[in-house]
Amino acid sequence: MMEKERKKSSRGIVLFLTALILLAGLLAFHMLIGRGMEKQIEKLPEGILLKLAEPLEAGEITKAETAGYEIENIEEGSGSVSVYTVRKTNEKPLHVNQVSDFTWNVFGRQIEGESLNLSSHRTMASQAVYLSWLIALLPMSVILLIVGIRKLGALQEKQWRQGVEGVLMIGAWLVVIYFLTGKLEIPREFLPPEQILDIRFYVDGIRGFFADDRWTDLELYQTLRACYNQEVEIYGAWVICGWIGTLIFWIAAGVESRNQKKRERRRQYG
Amino acid sequence: MRKKKVWIAGCTVFLLLLICTVLSLRVEKMMRIEVETVSPIQCTEEELIDMFTLPVSCFKEDEFGTALYYVEEREGLFGKELYVVKDENAAVMWEEGNKAYILSQSARNDQGKLRKIVDYSAWPLEDGDAVVIAGEE
Numbered sequence: 222m223m224e225k226e227r228k229k230s231s232r233g234i235v236l237f238l239t240a241l242i243l244l245a246g247l248l249a250f251h252m253l254i255g256r257g258m259e260k261q262i263e264k265l266p267e268g269i270l271l272k273l274a275e276p277l278e279a280g281e282i283t284k285a286e287t288a289g290y291e292i293e294n295i296e297e298g299s300g301s302v303s304v305y306t307v308r309k310t311n312e313k314p315l316h317v318n319q320v321s322d323f324t325w326n327v328f329g330r331q332i333e334g335e336s337l338n339l340s341s342h343r344t345m346a347s348q349a350v351y352l353s354w355l356i357a358l359l360p361m362s363v364i365l366l367i368v369g370i371r372k373l374g375a376l377q378e379k380q381w382r383q384g385v386e387g388v389l390m391i392g393a394w395l396v397v398i399y400f401l402t403g404k405l406e407i408p409r410e411f412l413p414p415e416q417i418l419d420i421r422f423y424v425d426g427i428r429g430f431f432a433d434d435r436w437t438d439l440e441l442y443q444t445l446r447a448c449y450n451q452e453v454e455i456y457g458a459w460v461i462c463g464w465i466g467t468l469i470f471w472i473a474a475g476v477e478s479r480n481q482k483k484r485e486r487r488r489q490y491g
Numbered sequence: 492m493r494k495k496k497v498w499i500a501g502c503t504v505f506l507l508l509l510i511c512t513v514l515s516l517r518v519e520k521m522m523r524i525e526v527e528t529v530s531p532i533q534c535t536e537e538e539l540i541d542m543f544t545l546p547v548s549c550f551k552e553d554e555f556g557t558a559l560y561y562v563e564e565r566e567g568l569f570g571k572e573l574y575v576v577k578d579e580n581a582a583v584m585w586e587e588g589n590k591a592y593i594l595s596q597s598a599r600n601d602q603g604k605l606r607k608i609v610d611y612s613a614w615p616l617e618d619g620d621a622v623v624i625a626g627e628e
Contacts, residue, residue, distance in 0.1 A: 314626050315527075316525060316526075316527050316611045316612075319548065322546075322611075323548075323611070325546075325548060325589040326546045326548055326589055326610075329588065329589065366506065369506075370502050370506065373502045374495055374498055374502065377494060377495050377498040378495065395510070398514075399513055402514065403517065405521065407521060408613075409521075409522075409523070409525040409613040409623075410613045412522060414615070417522060
């Protein structure tokens, strides 16, 4: 009888230890990925990529450089298109969505064209760390909330200890989510103009970026796209590992809980 | 048993409201429109001492005409926050290249300080929109 009781309690310990090892493994894996991706992200370019209908003159570039801009001519482009990168040397982020106004202010002439904010994309690429945590924690969050609410239900039956456990679980979850979302620094141009749950905006934006043929011939754009693809693959694999781990742990905990209830019923009724 | 179900349902609703409140604090901060601002520059010529220059690109066109947007501070729920005010009365006296000449009353606020005029914004602005100046926390 004593032997059986010892076996039952050790099963719970084994489950707990397995969950801890799984979590430690995922954390270590995430740290390694994070270090690797950080090096990749540091190589990404900054500034604004400008594709102009007319090339800039030497005097115009000198005028901009005097005002604190770094201008680099990437290529003459096909046909009459010229491509430049523009950075501000005093490190204030550039924000251009009206190319002709920007060229008028910086170079003294209105030139039509298109722009791509490389700095914003670099910032966005660095957010993959926190986004991956949020997505990976999603199934665990749902389970935690369900268990927490059930424990809160015990307050109604004056089982104070369980109720307090429920409050602490939910409180801890809220703190973690608040902390993780506080780390996010998504550039405003990647969020919808009106309300954040505009799913169509995100779908069109992602599709548009990867299907965009305005920039595909440029190496800078290819570097950016490759970085995003790599992040999706690596962090995606990590998130799936996290979800599988959560599922395994949840199934094991469910089986253990069912077995425990059976044992208690057997003990009660002999 | 029924009492417990009602209690759990009530806790669930309360918890969902709490989660939405916590997340809305973050979302509100993330949805502030990034803007770049410039300050009007006072003319140095004696006869133009009451005039200021601004880039012409600061004047935004919409269906109601041309307007300037300038950044002001107000007391929000969790401290000071920045927002834009639409000034439809700001008139361009004349243009010279990409510079627009404006009067002193459009360039300064009621306290006599130079206004921060919006030059670029991540999305089209409306009067009262909460904003954050690019490069500043």
